[in-house]
Structures are given as C-alpha cells and as structure tokens.
Amino acid sequence: MYEKDGRKYYVVDAHTHFWNAAPENRNRYGEGFIACFYDYHRNLSPEEYVWPKEKYDRYSEEDMIHDLFEIGYVDKAIMQPTYLRDFFPGGFNTTEQDAEMAEKHPGKFIVNGSFEPRDGEKGLDDLRALHERYGIQGVKLYTAEWHGSSKGWKLNDYWSYRHLELCEELGIKNIHVHKGPTIWPLNRDAFDVHDVDHAASKFPDLTFIVEHCGLPRLEDFCWIATQEPNVYGGLAVAIPFIHTRPKYFAKIIGELLYWIGEDRITFASDYALWQPKWLVERFVDFQIPEDMQDELGTISHEAKAKILGLNAAKLYGLDVPAELRLPESEEDVAIGSEPVSVA
C-alpha cells in the first residue's frame, strides 16, 4: 500500500521475476540476454537504484522481498516465469523457482505458469500439471523464446490455439503476452502484435495482457486494443521512462488512456529490471505536463489507483481492503476513435 497526500493506493506489481542468470547457468546467448537486460536497467533507472552486474545476474530472495514488500509498497506481486532454457540451461525464471519463493512468503505472491505450444501434446500435459500443482490463474508467454531449431512462435498457430483452449477449460484466464524480438519468421517485424488480435477475437473469455503495451509498436498495440475489449496493456518497460524522459512517458500514458482507457492498463516493475519503490512514487506524483494537456488530457487519482492495483486485482480476483477500493462508479469507456485509414 502506498499513501500520499491522504490518498491510499493498493499496489499490484503485475510482472516480476526471480531469475538466475549467473555465469554457470548461461551460454553465449544467455550472456547477451542478461547484458541487454542490464543495459535497460542501467539506462532507465535513477542512479541510486542501479545494481552492480553481479547482483543483477542473481539477486537473493531477501533482496526481492525487501525491494517489493518492505520498501516497494507492493501488496501483491505476480511472478511471471520466463524459462529460456536454450539460453539458461537450468531455466532463467521457472514456475518451480517462483513457487518455492511464494510458498515461503504466503499471501505475497501470485504464481503464474507458462506453456510451450511447440511441445504439442506434451505441452498440454505440462500445462495441466502446472495448473494442478500450483493452481495457476495466468500464464506468461514469450513468443520470441527459442526452442531447439524453432526461433519463435505465434499466438495464432494451431498448437497455440490448442493450449489457449485448454487455458479456457481450466479457468486460466489471464494470458500475459511478451512480444519480441521474435526471430521467426526473420523477414517479418520482430515485434509484430497482430497475432494477439487473432487470438483475442478467437478467445473472448480470456484476457490478453500485452506486456510493455506493445512497445516498440505502441501504435499497433493501441489499434488492436481499441477493437478487442479483452486486450490490456501492461506498463512494464514503459513506466521507467517517467524518470529519464517524462514527456515521452506522458505521451505513452496519454495515448493509452485515450485509446484503451484507465480500466485496461496495469502497473508492473518487471523486477528486477526496475524496482517498484521509485516507480510507484513517481507515478503517483506524475501529471501530464500542462503544454501537452490540450492534446492528451490529464490523469486522475482514480485512474492511478486503478492502474497501480485495482485493475489487476479485478483480473485475479484479489480481495482489496475496503479502505483501498474506489467508490463504485461507471466503468471508464475509452474514447479511441474509429480507426481511420492512414498511409
């Protein structure tokens, strides 16, 4: 819970990791992967939040509990596994590692699973097993993940649909999609989000939370999300710009509020890429600069409360303490205009 100026905010960090990128658990691709993550971390974090690389490779359980819950205002953190076994032989961040941590700290975490459509029938069995063992309510899917000779997949592939059908059947409602950079097919745009459009239309009862709101293809994401009411935008990667480039962040959040509305945006730190403490503090203090308000409007305290936690709480059926709820009101309807054909 975060409190500022007499207002209280329930905080759900909808995208967190407990990863192991230590040198003994990575190959050259894994090394490139974590180096790239580290550059994102160094480039977009305030200086006092930048870790040494060794810590970034593998931080401790105590670090994570401290950063999220002791100082980071997080009420509930959603752990999103990212296996990446072709880069990190023991797994970068598996459901099992996450669950072990979650079990030690009851009530703090929601553990999500994942599925691997390229494993076909075995993938379906694995998903059933994950659901049975951990009671997962959501999956994190990384369509750029390598898998043997395959260098990526799409949400509208045959086996993806089979797995999404199983999600529907098991009641795994929240599908977190992390796009790109996808290698297959290499001649197409690596961050293309159009497969989300197909899957979202095909599975109207599932919710598709597109992580980092489709960045760097914000326009394609907004276009799709305007037309598909079950598509949400996750703020991981987008929200740290609040520090380095606040005007750019203003544009992103202003556009998201316009195109998809305040009910379909969720806060996430992407820990340990960034830390929730400064993101929450800055976001609550944030306002769209005056000279941009004509075009982008403003962001209200209610919108911030929804984005910081209430929207995700609704998706995951969390019991929000009464004092942190908003008075019942009409849902906000995005005013995203009808698409107009553009060059």
Next chain:
Amino acid sequence: MTTEPEVLGALAGVRDPELDQHLVELGFVAGLELDGTTVAVRLRLPTFWCAPNFAYLMAVDARTAVEALPGVESVRVFLDDHFTSDEITDAVQRGQRFTEAFPDHADGELDELRTLFRRKAFTARQARLCDALLAAGRTPEDLEAMRVGDLPHDADGERCRELRRDLGLPTAPGSPAFLVGDGAPLTASQLPRFLRYARLVATSLEGNAGLCRGLLRTRYDLSEEEVAV
C-alpha cells in the same frame, strides 16, 4: 583518394528503416578504415538482440552507398557484437539475399518489411508537418488545399518527398500534399482522426529511437555528443 568525411557523408544517406533516422546521427557507425580504394565500415547496434532483418538492410545499404563513391572499389561491412554478426557480415561480403543469409529462419525477402516501415515513417512525418502548419495558423481546409509543391523544404518536408517516391505515391508539385493510407488525398474533415493516429505513430517511432540511442550510449559508454539525444 576517398576521404573519411566522404564515406561518412555516404553513410548519412543510409537510414535505419525502423527508426527513419540515418546511421551517423544514430551513432551506429563504430569505425572506418580507408586503405587506397578499399573501405571497411564497422557498424554497431544498441543491443545484442536488435532485429537481424533491419541490421541486414542497414549493412547492405551501407555497402551500396559507400561503393557508389568515386574512387572506391571494394567495401567490407562488419557488424559488431550481435548474435548474427557472422551471418550478416558474410552475407554482405558475398552479396547474398536475405533468404540466403538465413535459409532456416526466413520465408521471404524484406521488401514488405521495408514498405511497412516506410509507411509508418511517412505517416509520422505527415503528422509533424500538419502539426507545425496548424500551429502556424493554417486551417484544416488550408491543409487539404496544399500541394506537394507547397510542402516546406525542411527535414520533414524533404523526407516526405523521398518517401512518396519510394512508396510509389505521386510526387508531382501539383499533387495533394497530404495522403491517407490508400493514397487518397486527406480531407479537412478526416484531419482530426488522421492526426490522432498519425501522432501515435510518430510517438512510437520517436520513443523507439530515443530508447535505441539510450541503450547504445549505455552499451558503449558513449557521451551525449557522440549520440545526440
């Protein structure tokens, strides 16, 4: 003898197709070696994982641009620190098509991708031109009446002319200045909705370019002067 400024000048004519900015301003030129009629160009990118398709296009375009300089007979382009450095460096050296460079991972060439991003660039540039004109007091009706010949000769105006040519859209001075997706003239009544989306495209491109510059600076420990913000 070809000089380094001449080579850099040629590379300033090569754009990152995704960002619609040129290689020199983006800081992607890591080094040059000139030896008689031979030129070696080293390129670097913001991350180990930058999309190989755009990297390939930049490397091929860099070779073509430098080869066109008088006095240059042979050009080698090297891509530094990338997961497909070897494939791209070899492909450019051998003059291979993209599907030959990545036979297992590509199911076509890159023309469609290039066109898609030219359209995005064109949309974003038109948004900036329209916004500048509106800010200067022009009305939507004025914009509808404008012709290509009336477009300003600033960076956005010139780039719009180039993109129209590359996209096969009309470039004659008497053609309508602003176009929507199917090439039809943009009308005054369409302008607000067009601009709403076109500005979003511009935001996306500018944001992406900003992130790329930031990551490149962080990755190679460069100063802000070396990679303009």
